[in-house]
Amino acid sequence: MALSKIFTIRYYAQNTGFFLVIFYFFFGIVPGGQLLSYHQTLIKGFTGNMDFLALVCLAWLLYNLKCMAFVVNVLSAKDHTFLYGTLGVLEGAAKWRTWLWLHVTLYAPILIYSCIATAIAMQLHFYSSALVIGLFNVIMIFAPLWVYDRKMKHPGTASFLARWQQWLNRNIRKPVWAMYGYELLNNDTKSLAIAKVVSGFVVIATCSLMGNTYDERFILVGFLVCILFQVILIYNHRRFDDLYLSLLPQLPLPVWKRYLQTGLLYLVLLLPESILLTYKVWQQAAPAHLIMLLATGVSVLMLLRSLLYFPRMDQDKYLRWVLIIFVSLLFLGLARLYWYGIALLQVPAFTIFYNRYYRYEAPLEKVD
Structure with missing residues (x-):
């Protein structure tokens, strides 16, 4: 007892x-x-x-x-x-x-x-x-x-997770742009694991419900739902940068390189879902469709991250923008205007990133 x-x-x-x-x-x-x-x-x-x-x-x-x-x-x-x-x-x-x-x-x-x-x-x-x-x-x-x-x-004796973290920090060189990825693997594994497991369920359910008739619009909707589960990870990315990388803009690196590095981080973040989806529809999907899905996912995450460079972008406003972006993409997907959708995501994402990156200042209440 x-x-x-x-x-x-x-x-x-x-x-x-x-x-x-x-x-x-x-x-x-x-x-x-x-x-x-x-x-x-x-x-x-x-x-x-x-x-x-x-x-x-x-x-x-x-x-x-x-x-x-x-x-x-x-x-x-x-x-x-x-x-x-x-x-x-x-x-x-x-x-x-x-x-x-x-x-x-x-x-x-x-x-x-x-x-x-x-x-x-x-x-x-x-x-x-x-x-x-x-x-x-x-x-x-x-x-x-x-x-x-x-x-x-x-x-x-240290736990397996603690030993894993020690090995990761000791043996793996961490580029500055990938620091948030290591943060997810070290200290936010629960959120990362939940997002990936739920996304995996969504991919399998999407492919099962689609049946034998391949429709890239159906797959796009399922992949957008997977991206939706990554939204909180992107929102937390700003908090991580505010707390630990607030001096990063002072390093001599062009903004366009920082933009590409952030895109590379989000590309890695979406790899598990992309690999599983590729495995499920490889025999039916054209390679261009798979590239389109991954480019759409990275573009969505880049726009969501760029919006967070507006200091007054709180969680409520952020979720409203998430809804607007996803609804817009659904309509473009129904019309099969996939690459136009990617362009409509990348142009404002890069424009905001380019103009707001060096002007952004972390709110004091977030770094105390």
């Missing part, structure tokens, strides 16, 4: 908002009479498509890492050092049963849903998917136990 208060109850109390959002999207927005059929269709969708199942497993993996990080953080807290004198004395089967019980109580939402998914997959004769889900969850349940046991035996 004491361990439940320290680990399980505290975990769910700290993540109440997270679970409310998940509950709303999976249960709240669906009418009660359609709830069962909705989840049956959802499970049939990802058990009948290995690409979709891979993304679902990735989402489950991220949740499992969240559980593991919570346990490790509790064990690392100074006010929980007494746990080393209680859990640390356990040996053999008692030790592993205790860690298994603790982890299963945290991983239970995924475990229950995956068991239901396995049963439905077996009923639909998707035996390979059922096997994948079963083996995956076995790994997700038992692999963390070794991590917890190692933490108990080596309490001063």
